[in-house]
Amino acid sequence: MTTPTNHPGTLVLAATPIGDPRDAAPRLAEELAQADVVAAEDTRRLSRLCQALEISPQGSVLSYHEHNEASRTPDLLGRLLAGERVVVVTDAGMPSVSDPGYRLVAAAIDADVPVTCVPGPSAVLMALAVSGLPVDRFCFEGFPPRKPGERARALTALAGESRTMIFFEAPHRLEATLAAMATAFGADRPAAVCRELTKTYEEVRRGGLGELAAWSSEGVRGEITLVVGGAPPQVVDLDDGIAAVLARVAQGERLKDVCADVARATGLSKKALYDGALASRATS
Template sequence: MPLVLAATPIGDPRDASTRFREELAGADVVAAEDTRRLRRLAGELGVELPERVVSYHEHNEASRTAELLESVTKGERVVLVTDAGMPSVSDPGYRFVRACIDAEQHVTCAPGPSAVLVAVALSGLPVDRFCFEGFLPRKPGEKRRVLEELLHERRTMVFFEAPHRIAATLEVMADRLGADRQAAVCRELTKTYEEVRRGGLAELAEWAAEGVRGEITIVVGGAEETIVSLEDAVAEVLARHDRGTRLKDVCAAVATSTGHGKKALYDAVLSHRASANRPDRSRSD
């Protein structure tokens, strides 16, 4: 029997699919990020849960994965759910999926609501290509570094953020990506107080300074296509490297964002450094 990843509603219980209900009712074991929330949701859906319902969250993933993998290998049907949306997408689940794959056990999915897709669809920003960046680092320096690496990302970007950090994050985004870069802050999606605020990053940061509540998803428009010269790309690599990032890592990131080859950019940086360190022989002794 397989591991089943079952997507839970992100707000409105009516979004639960028929298959989601069937998977809960037919499971031998249900592993839930929060068992109390699961029992409340099951009650709202009129679903009777199996006898064995266990917790599976970031604090017990390591120890509980082995236990649940044993259940799968014995032929039990294990259903994994998180508080909202798809398990393993910025939520517990990846470790369990990887363990099942390594043990050659079947993994399947009961798809459902996704805050990422809902936010992209509502943002009004281009949806033909987008990337999911999850939660940004909490430390300001690391957050700035990640955003600098995304400066030239042309795809629409999707982020999750906690309400108490949203204002600070939007301020850093405005500083690193551009005050007028178009974005949307989506909060409480599918819930009673759903709200989508659209505008430039600086404008949104000013709005968020007053305080924002609820589950937050940020959608940021991609960078406009620009032609970055090799000389400018080298200058960007040197600037980032001076701030402490490893040279090869910086070259890889800047190469991706500017379209230059990684090796060509790395060689150009070394050549520039060699030229800068070479004694000036144009002057007479």
């Protein structure tokens, strides 16, 4: 049994390659080799990664996955409170992002244990970067619901989302998900299917959702990341836009920020909104 100390250890979330082991950060090898504990989603995958990095963990290695995350978190927290350095790795990418790790991060923060990370490969950011879709504002939606009804409701709720959206999906559900997205967002909504990123058969297929759904009907293999364009701006009357700006400014928001936001959402000119709002305030 570990004994808490006045000097807690550190929780390290370590990003692992999403395909090519050469993408591993130099710090990853150091952390894995020197950690007191390495908590891995799949210890066999960790072993293969360590072989590729030509290192051998000196501390203990234990499994930490979705089926034992809740039960194993208290033990790992105890080891952190005893002053140990615990490194968490998942099969690919950053722990806690659609992978185990969040429970331990929350527990560590509550116990005032330092939490840091080793940055590295991210399927989310890589897919966004190569998609060709807008990158200035985006959101990560993880895996869509598996059941058709729940999936349809979740996608309908996102139909008006103006930011570029990023999803994960299993290859055997890809066609159904793309078809559901075409129904909820429109068949012409631009999207990109990013498959096997950084691996031998890497592929990025771009097109409208309807086109991509038809393409995927023949079957697609590998790790899939979906990037979907946000809802196009809804063009409205300038007077209505100015009224919307003034209403938000009256609630305490900055005029310049509101004009930019309303312009992005409606397609109206930011300058026209700004000048119109100033003119309206001057005459009221």
